[in-house]
Amino acid sequence: MTGGLGTIVRAGVGRRxxxxxxxxLTATLAVTASVLAAGLIVASEGPFDHAFNRKHGxxxxxxxVSSQITSAQVSATARARxxxxxxxxxxxxxxxxTPVDTGGxxxxxxxxxxxxxxxRRPSGSVDDLTLTKGxxxxxxxxxxxxxxxxxxxxGNTMRxxxxxxxxxxxxxxxxxxAGETADAWVPRTxxxxxxxxxxxxxxxxxxxxxxxxxxxxxxADRTAVAALAPGKSLVxxxxxxxxxxxxTRASATFAPFIVVFGILGLVMSILVVGIVVGGAVAAGTRxxxxxxxxxxxxxxxxxxxxxxxxxxxxxGILLGLVLGNLAAIPVMGxxxxxxxxxxxxxxxxxxxxxxxxxxxAIATSAWAPARRAGNLRTVEAIAVGRTPSxxxxxxxxxxxxxxxxxxxxxxxxxxxxxxPGRSATMAVAVAIGTIGATFGIGLALSLNDIQxxxxxxxxxxxxxxxxxxxxxxxxxxxxITRQPGTGQWFNSAEADLGVxxxxxxxxxxxxxxxxxxASWQMIRGRWFHGAGEVVAASGFLHATGTRIxxxxxxxxxxxxxTVKIVGEVLDVRQEGMLIVLDRTSIAALRPQMDPLxxxxxxxLKAGVNRDDYIQAVNRDLEPFGVSATRNSDKLSDTVVxxxxxxxxxxxxxxxxxxxxxxxxxxxxxxxxxxxxxxLKALGMSPRQTTAMIITSVGGVGxxxxxxxxxxxxALHGVVVPIMGRAAGTxxxxxxxxxYDLPLVIPLxxxxxxxATAGALLPAGWATRTRTAVALRTx
Amino acid sequence: xxxxxGSGKSTLLNMIAGLDEPDEGTxxxxxxxxxxxxxxxSAKYRRATIGxxxxxxxxxxxxxxxxxxxxxxxxxxxxxAEAHERAFELLADLGIEQYRGTFPGRLSxxxxxxxxxxxxxxxxxxxxxxxxxxxxxxxxxxxxxVRLIRELNERGQTILLVTHDTGLAASCATRTIExxxxxxxxxxxxxxx
Numbered sequence: 001m002t003g004g005l006g007t008i009v010r011a012g013v014g015r016r017x018x019x020x021x022x023x024x025l026t027a028t029l030a031v032t033a034s035v036l037a038a039g040l041i042v043a044s045e046g047p048f049d050h051a052f053n054r055k056h057g058x059x060x061x062x063x064x065v066s067s068q069i070t071s072a073q074v075s076a077t078a079r080a081r082x083x084x085x086x087x088x089x090x091x092x093x094x095x096x097x098t099p100v101d102t103g104g105x106x107x108x109x110x111x112x113x114x115x116x117x118x119x120r121r122p123s124g125s126v127d128d129l130t131l132t133k134g135x136x137x138x139x140x141x142x143x144x145x146x147x148x149x150x151x152x153x154x155g156n157t158m159r160x161x162x163x164x165x166x167x168x169x170x171x172x173x174x175x176x177x178a179g180e181t182a183d184a185w186v187p188r189t190x191x192x193x194x195x196x197x198x199x200x201x202x203x204x205x206x207x208x209x210x211x212x213x214x215x216x217x218x219x220a221d222r223t224a225v226a227a228l229a230p231g232k233s234l235v236x237x238x239x240x241x242x243x244x245x246x247x248t249r250a251s252a253t254f255a256p257f258i259v260v261f262g263i264l265g266l267v268m269s270i271l272v273v274g275i276v277v278g279g280a281v282a283a284g285t286r287x288x289x290x291x292x293x294x295x296x297x298x299x300x301x302x303x304x305x306x307x308x309x310x311x312x313x314x315x316g317i318l319l320g321l322v323l324g325n326l327a328a329i330p331v332m333g334x335x336x337x338x339x340x341x342x343x344x345x346x347x348x349x350x351x352x353x354x355x356x357x358x359x360x361a362i363a364t365s366a367w368a369p370a371r372r373a374g375n376l377r378t379v380e381a382i383a384v385g386r387t388p389s390x391x392x393x394x395x396x397x398x399x400x401x402x403x404x405x406x407x408x409x410x411x412x413x414x415x416x417x418x419x420p421g422r423s424a425t426m427a428v429a430v431a432i433g434t435i436g437a438t439f440g441i442g443l444a445l446s447l448n449d450i451q452x453x454x455x456x457x458x459x460x461x462x463x464x465x466x467x468x469x470x471x472x473x474x475x476x477x478x479x480i481t482r483q484p485g486t487g488q489w490f491n492s493a494e495a496d497l498g499v500x501x502x503x504x505x506x507x508x509x510x511x512x513x514x515x516x517x518a519s520w521q522m523i524r525g526r527w528f529h530g531a532g533e534v535v536a537a538s539g540f541l542h543a544t545g546t547r548i549x550x551x552x553x554x555x556x557x558x559x560x561x562t563v564k565i566v567g568e569v570l571d572v573r574q575e576g577m578l579i580v581l582d583r584t585s586i587a588a589l590r591p592q593m594d595p596l597x598x599x600x601x602x603x604l605k606a607g608v609n610r611d612d613y614i615q616a617v618n619r620d621l622e623p624f625g626v627s628a629t630r631n632s633d634k635l636s637d638t639v640v641x642x643x644x645x646x647x648x649x650x651x652x653x654x655x656x657x658x659x660x661x662x663x664x665x666x667x668x669x670x671x672x673x674x675x676x677x678x679l680k681a682l683g684m685s686p687r688q689t690t691a692m693i694i695t696s697v698g699g700v701g702x703x704x705x706x707x708x709x710x711x712x713x714a715l716h717g718v719v720v721p722i723m724g725r726a727a728g729t730x731x732x733x734x735x736x737x738x739y740d741l742p743l744v745i746p747l748x749x750x751x752x753x754x755a756t757a758g759a760l761l762p763a764g765w766a767t768r769t770r771t772a773v774a775l776r777t778x
Numbered sequence: 779x780x781x782x783x784g785s786g787k788s789t790l791l792n793m794i795a796g797l798d799e800p801d802e803g804t805x806x807x808x809x810x811x812x813x814x815x816x817x818x819x820s821a822k823y824r825r826a827t828i829g830x831x832x833x834x835x836x837x838x839x840x841x842x843x844x845x846x847x848x849x850x851x852x853x854x855x856x857x858x859a860e861a862h863e864r865a866f867e868l869l870a871d872l873g874i875e876q877y878r879g880t881f882p883g884r885l886s887x888x889x890x891x892x893x894x895x896x897x898x899x900x901x902x903x904x905x906x907x908x909x910x911x912x913x914x915x916x917x918x919x920x921x922x923x924v925r926l927i928r929e930l931n932e933r934g935q936t937i938l939l940v941t942h943d944t945g946l947a948a949s950c951a952t953r954t955i956e957x958x959x960x961x962x963x964x965x966x967x968x969x970x971x
Contacts, residue, residue, distance in 0.1 A: 393840060394840050394881065397840050397841060397845070398841075398842065398845070401841075401845055404858075406852075406855075407848075407849065407852035407853060408853070414840075418840065674836075675838055677836075678836045678837075678838060679838075679849070679853070680797075680821065681795065681797055681824065681830050681836070682824070682825075682830070682849050682850045682853060682897070683821050683822070683824040683825030683850055683853045683854060683901075684821060684853050685817070685818050685821035685822065685853075686817045686818050686821070687818065688821075688853060767817065768817075770797070770798065771792075771797040771798070772789075772792040772797040772798040775797070775832070775836065
């Protein structure tokens, strides 16, 4: 850039401070949100999908009961429609290990939940295993554990008391399966030594399909496979989407709404830069004429005006990169721990790409008005000066002047028609601000409703929870029953049980006592009533391909029990892989409850003072080392983070929209400063001047708000369910329906508020401008 | 008010109109301390007391002649019917009623200045301030505007007219003040009528 050109650019940037700040801030907003959104998407899904495809991960791993199907019949299922590759059948057993030597990790002798052990080689056409530590098992007594099976590490030993000979196994390797198809692997020849007497190993078959990117597609694939298997020999499947969900959940949950803000920010940035540079050209027509008369070429004029956009835009981009990367640290921290997939920060190429795209968008947006400046004819530019021709908007002024409103208001309402392009752009900016506010507020309300729904897991007035050592539950039950103020109560506890067809254990929460009043928030169906009924979280239903009305078989060693799914509940723990039922439903399985998971929830009788009750019951509970407390609502860190992030982005978007209005009002006011002087000379009071300036943007703001709110509502309707799916749950309809009339009315007026806020400063400036000075301005 | 260019005529006029404030001293019009009025007070004072006529007309280009003339009344809150009646009466009186739906850009300089005069008279102000009202007009138009000003004055309208044209002052002033370098150089009754 030549010295002269540099001076012109610097002078332009310095002279239009408001516009410069607005351009910088919009670029900051766009880049912050875009970096965060793109970074999250890349960090979560990219590496997982890449690794999954590279390892030919299994879209579906199916378990067939050997008593009902032959190995050849299992092999034949590979011919099912849509199957592109298959591996197996592999022998599969479910066995309970008991730790022998875990180097101080697990206490020896305790019985753990079922391990799904498969006999196979590490490589194959489907599910190519990655050995991360040690070596592959080659002889009896050697086992390779899944990297996801945390309790056992390399060198640990275990026994399997449920099989003949109580064989001792040593962990010789740790491997990772992209689709998490098993908990452990041994050579095929080792499987007989892990098979209970009198039984035969089941079969595992692994499939890849042509289409398997949604639950619906996988359901269809599963149905096609099941159709080729006799009877009910297919007892369970595991979907790769469940594994993908777990690996990408943290960032994938955040990504949808940040993407929305990123897009809104980028569009806003382009619009505002267009307004600012267009305004600079319109306001500086005379200046451009002078520059050209001094010898500036059209190209130099174009570069000068591009520079005036790119300098603040560039500064805003740099600030946005810093803010985006800082915001990514808490948001993306979790992903680093998941499946070895995520990164703790934004990939550098994402920063570079977002910066380049934003800079290009700013340059493109500034190009049209800059080119117009370059093409202006010198003589006309000098002659025209700053005052607009006044040709536009005359009809509107005439028509609006007939309205029975004070004249300053009708003059203000007609102002947008003098600059229809600029006004339309400002309207879009305000509409984007309104969309952001509508979406952001709705999101926060939905998140809070969901949190309230999740808090229903712990109902009642008083609770005994967070045990630090095992208690005699019968005695605690008795103490609670004895208290005169006790109304209804129950205790709940967790156990890990197998579900036929699913690798690994499923968390089962069982209730004992009167739990009829303790329904969690239901997504579909109803709460369980007594034995044989179960409610499940969405993640479980998706992973197992089951739905309300289906039966599932719960397994604990050689014992099994079939229960019916009667409802879908809201929960996001363990990727929604949990079910809830009455304890009598699993009594026959003799599950081992986690002794520290017991919780006692009490609803008091009407009129009972809660503090008095707590004091009284705690006297009885003291000997057992537990105490009752008030049941208070909890707020998850994730919800707090989302609220904070959505709130910050909404406020930033609103600020930029307000600044866009401010910029427009400043341009309009400066262009019409002479007319303003005339009006003041004719007796327009400061209040009338303020009213006129605010009305000049208020009408547009009101319309933009009315247009923006339904779009924001629609965005909310699309994004919240996507976030729910990313978190592993469907969203209850009641939590998604947050826009009631008392909320919508203020939102509809939001555009007016944004416009008014943005116009206050120029209105004050217009009021304070000395009339004599304004009249001298040409 | 006579004086060469830069003598302070327009500044004094602006201060009388409450458009500008003196660095020192006071401005009193008909017992009102204009320099103490503040923005809102000045606006009210101008609506009630002052009608302004400028050298370059200062009409709003995007309003019709009638809408320009109506403005002071609308800002003062005059009832709609009364304002329209008054505007029509003024436009007819000044011979420009046929232009009431026309935009100022289509009028000649003399016609525009008549519109400006009509606008200045709209609220029946006791004082008209005219800053070089013929300065931007050709000889014929200027003569027509001067005749109009004189007629108004003869009908009892007080007019403070600023000009550097001694001929104009001589043709219509009943009293002439002369400024030189911001100071009063002469204050006398006029002058030949």
